[in-house]
Amino acid sequence: MTRHLPALALLAALAALPFALGHNPYLLNALITTGIVTIAAMSLNLLLGFTGQLSLGHIAFFGIGAYVSALTSLGFDVELLWGLRIVHEPWPPVVGFGLAVLATAGCGYLVGRLSFRVRGAYFVIVTISFAEVVRLVALNWVELTQGPLALTGIPPFSLGLPGLGSVTLRTKMQNYYLVLVVGTLCYALIALLVRSRFGRAMRGLKENESLALSVGINATRTLTLAAVISAAMAGAAGSLYAHYLRIIDPDVFLFSTTVTMVIMVVGGGKGTLLGPVVGGLIFGLLPVALRPVMVPEAQWMVFGVVLIVIQFVMPRGIVPGLARLATRRHAPGGAPARMPAEARP
Amino acid sequence: MSEIHAPILSVDHVGVRFGGLVAIADLHFDVHPGEIVSLIGPNGAGKTTAFNVMTGFLKPSQGQVRFRGTSLQGLQPHEIVRLGLSRTFQRTSVFPDDTVVDNVMIGLHRRGRGRLVDSLLGQDRTGEAALRDRARALLDWVGLSGRAQDKAGSLAYGEQRLVGVALALATEPAMLLLDEPVSGMNASETQVFVRLIRSIRERGITILLVEHDMPMVMEVSDRIVVLNYGRLIAEGPPAAIRADPAVIEAYLGQGSAAREAAQAARETIDA
Numbered sequence: 001m002t003r004h005l006p007a008l009a010l011l012a013a014l015a016a017l018p019f020a021l022g023h024n025p026y027l028l029n030a031l032i033t034t035g036i037v038t039i040a041a042m043s044l045n046l047l048l049g050f051t052g053q054l055s056l057g058h059i060a061f062f063g064i065g066a067y068v069s070a071l072t073s074l075g076f077d078v079e080l081l082w083g084l085r086i087v088h089e090p091w092p093p094v095v096g097f098g099l100a101v102l103a104t105a106g107c108g109y110l111v112g113r114l115s116f117r118v119r120g121a122y123f124v125i126v127t128i129s130f131a132e133v134v135r136l137v138a139l140n141w142v143e144l145t146q147g148p149l150a151l152t153g154i155p156p157f158s159l160g161l162p163g164l165g166s167v168t169l170r171t172k173m174q175n176y177y178l179v180l181v182v183g184t185l186c187y188a189l190i191a192l193l194v195r196s197r198f199g200r201a202m203r204g205l206k207e208n209e210s211l212a213l214s215v216g217i218n219a220t221r222t223l224t225l226a227a228v229i230s231a232a233m234a235g236a237a238g239s240l241y242a243h244y245l246r247i248i249d250p251d252v253f254l255f256s257t258t259v260t261m262v263i264m265v266v267g268g269g270k271g272t273l274l275g276p277v278v279g280g281l282i283f284g285l286l287p288v289a290l291r292p293v294m295v296p297e298a299q300w301m302v303f304g305v306v307l308i309v310i311q312f313v314m315p316r317g318i319v320p321g322l323a324r325l326a327t328r329r330h331a332p333g334g335a336p337a338r339m340p341a342e343a344r345p
Numbered sequence: 346m347s348e349i350h351a352p353i354l355s356v357d358h359v360g361v362r363f364g365g366l367v368a369i370a371d372l373h374f375d376v377h378p379g380e381i382v383s384l385i386g387p388n389g390a391g392k393t394t395a396f397n398v399m400t401g402f403l404k405p406s407q408g409q410v411r412f413r414g415t416s417l418q419g420l421q422p423h424e425i426v427r428l429g430l431s432r433t434f435q436r437t438s439v440f441p442d443d444t445v446v447d448n449v450m451i452g453l454h455r456r457g458r459g460r461l462v463d464s465l466l467g468q469d470r471t472g473e474a475a476l477r478d479r480a481r482a483l484l485d486w487v488g489l490s491g492r493a494q495d496k497a498g499s500l501a502y503g504e505q506r507l508v509g510v511a512l513a514l515a516t517e518p519a520m521l522l523l524d525e526p527v528s529g530m531n532a533s534e535t536q537v538f539v540r541l542i543r544s545i546r547e548r549g550i551t552i553l554l555v556e557h558d559m560p561m562v563m564e565v566s567d568r569i570v571v572l573n574y575g576r577l578i579a580e581g582p583p584a585a586i587r588a589d590p591a592v593i594e595a596y597l598g599q600g601s602a603a604r605e606a607a608q609a610a611r612e613t614i615d616a
Contacts, residue, residue: 210402211434211437211439214431214434215431215452215512216454218421
């Protein structure tokens with residue numbers, strides 16, 4: 001359990017945070033949106049950090065999750081080609097959440113299946129294109145998505161608890177804890193995955209692909225499964241976003257959000273469990289700290305500078321950097337990690 | 346004995362061309378169960394290319410490879426290893442960022458067949474423990490138990506080779522292809538490796554070896570296959586290969602001066 005001590009401490013701190021803040025809707029709102037983007041960053045880390053594949057269209061899964069969930073709970077009435085008409089009556093947001101997860105898992109399967117046969121740069125390009133196509137659909141299929149007019153009046157989550165009736169999550173406090181619970185579940189799922197046989201296969205492919213193949217690891221299957229889980233998690237985050245903000249427009253597909261997610265993962269430490277969480281909190285809350293002093297456009301420069309400083313001081317990210325500092329303190333002087341080959345018999 | 350058994354591996358008139366470059370012209374030889382066969386030849390003779398064809402990393406332009414009677418045509422590397430044909434690599438033989446024991450755990454991928462759902466629910470504990478025991482046993486076998494918790498990337502070159510062998514053995518092969526396993530090893534490390542090769546054969550695993558260290562090849566091989574410019578130029582037991590004029594010429598070039606130099610060199614090595 002000591003391995004998870006920092007994560008548990010962080011969880012306890014996050015659980016206590018709203019009480020420490022007192023009544024501060026502005027900060028609570030920033031924490032909720034930061035939490036949602038952090039879940040998306042965690043999902044991106046599953047691909048980027050653990051398999052080494054960079055998805056630069058990860059926001060597509062997030063946005064699809066948001067739209068699927070919103071449309072499921074709002075209902076729609078669209079006319080397709082040849083007079084085919086689809087009418088959908090509103091369903092509860094929780095069902096929307098489930099459908100968002102399923103739909104994005106399916107998209108993850110398609111994108112993974114299409115691109116992992118070639119991988120690398122091709123995967124980056126396929127994911128960017130995918131995100132852009134999805135954004136254009138959301139923008140132009142006005143009958144379904146309202147286009148730039150946005151989907152409004154999305155109902156909030158209501159959780160039915162057996163024996164306790166149901167609770168509709170209207171307050172920020174309730175939504176904060178919902179995001180915290182979902183985030184914790186995603187974290188636990190990734191932690192279990194990484195330690196499993198599947199996690200070892202992912203690490204093997206990332207560290208030495210030929211060698212991984214030669215011990216019988218099926219690259220396409222492993223990477224596609226990682227993409228499915230990653231996409232589903234991003235879709236879950238998108239659903240949380242839709243039912244919290246209760247309004248979404250095609251701007252949820254903005255490329256810059258993917259960049260923010262990549263910055264969170266790389267800055268925090270890709271390929272570590274806590275990295276995207278720490279990176280997510282830092283880069284998610286940085287705008288809150290900077291807002292009184294500068295406009296959003298200028299904040300990007302600060303983002304850049306902070307990232308460069310982090311990479312300079314801790315090349316592998318904050319979490320691995322701190323972990324190294326901690327082990328060094330335990331063993332003063334520290335044995336050299338690598339012994340020269342000639343020095344050994 | 347080789348006459349009685351059907352070959353475990355047959356390379357059947359394999360050719361590999363990269364555009365106009367002929368890497369392998371026409372390679373044809375068999376390996377029989379229980380043998381230790383070496384594939385030798387000067388640099389660029391096509392040895393590693395041949396390995397890549399046998400293990401599915403390269404598609405041959407002509408011919409095919411059969412393993413235990415099954416054609417390997419069109420099979421992916423991970424499918425071929427499942428048939429029992431495993432390999433090591435010349436240069437990068439480890440997962441550098443993982444510990445040595447975790448390397449072998451990754452290598453045991455085919456063995457830990459636990460379902461994803463089970464491991465997610467934490468019900469695969471016994472399977473994981475058994476896997477770890479197996480990994481330790483394999484490290485014991487190759488003589489690396491003392492380095493189990495070290496990062497594989499921090500190991501000396503020779504030790505990384507041993508990790509590579511442990512990884513290949515983890516797949517429980519019937520036949521093992523070793524690509525220059527002792528390059529970068531000193532004489533005593535090489536001797537230890539020769540003993541390891543013999544112990545692998547004793548467990549019924551057939552071995553095909555690519556190696557430049559001639560004394561080691563001569564010592565360990567039952568039979569040697571010689572390649573030059575993508576062509577097979579000789580095949581036979583070590584003693585015959587040592588005396589084969591075509592082989593000497595391939596390695597040392599034409600001319601008696603070179604041959605004399607070779608003779609002198611061999612005498613110094615023997616002495």
